[in-house]
Amino acid sequence: MLTRDPRAGLIRWRMSPAPSRPSPNVSRRRLVDPGMRHVLGGRRRRTRRVLFGAAVGAVVGALVAGCAPPSDAPPLAPDAHETTTVDCRTEGTWWDLAPETSDAAVPVPGRVPDGFDAVAALRCRIVDLPTAPVNGTFPPATVQIERWAGDLGPLLDALADADDPVPKDLACTADMELVRPLWLEAADGTVIPVRYPRNACGKTKPAVTEALERLELVAVTDAPVIG
Numbered sequence: 001m002l003t004r005d006p007r008a009g010l011i012r013w014r015m016s017p018a019p020s021r022p023s024p025n026v027s028r029r030r031l032v033d034p035g036m037r038h039v040l041g042g043r044r045r046r047t048r049r050v051l052f053g054a055a056v057g058a059v060v061g062a063l064v065a066g067c068a069p070p071s072d073a074p075p076l077a078p079d080a081h082e083t084t085t086v087d088c089r090t091e092g093t094w095w096d097l098a099p100e101t102s103d104a105a106v107p108v109p110g111r112v113p114d115g116f117d118a119v120a121a122l123r124c125r126i127v128d129l130p131t132a133p134v135n136g137t138f139p140p141a142t143v144q145i146e147r148w149a150g151d152l153g154p155l156l157d158a159l160a161d162a163d164d165p166v167p168k169d170l171a172c173t174a175d176m177e178l179v180r181p182l183w184l185e186a187a188d189g190t191v192i193p194v195r196y197p198r199n200a201c202g203k204t205k206p207a208v209t210e211a212l213e214r215l216e217l218v219a220v221t222d223a224p225v226i227g
Contacts, residue, residue: 080110080192088124088143088223090193091179109195112159118184121148121212143223148215158207161197172201
């Protein structure tokens, strides 16, 4: 291509780059060797299968891990035994006058057995706890029994929970929890002492008390004298 330089009055020859054009009658797919295209396609399919299989395996593994109980979970407590009288000594650490040695006559709190139709929850509370002996002995403590009624479903669900597993090197506070004895009453008047599920430090889980106190407190009666 001839051009004129107005400054020098000269005619110069300049080559213009040819515009790029696609190769006539040749598609982009045909520019790749058919054999190589087959190899590349096979690799892509295998890669997709591997990624899909890994994703499915991860999901299945997560579901199995979520449903399986922890291997170090403590065993479930035995079922509670039915009786006819509430005994407010079932939680031996809830007051200072609890006997230092276990008494075989005191029922052991346990899980709610299948078929026990609870209609009310009963919880012990201290009204007066002597702090000093009189003539060398402590006077009897004054204890009352609260009666809670309503929808016991959330309370039963909380009581059915298992204890938390205890991890290694766990550090817990040294404070002592005063656990108030809890009983359930059936329609026929039989009662059972129930056990609070515990966390890893041995403290009661709050769900039981929270569910209990959402019920209606319908009565408070004096418990037999304990001393």
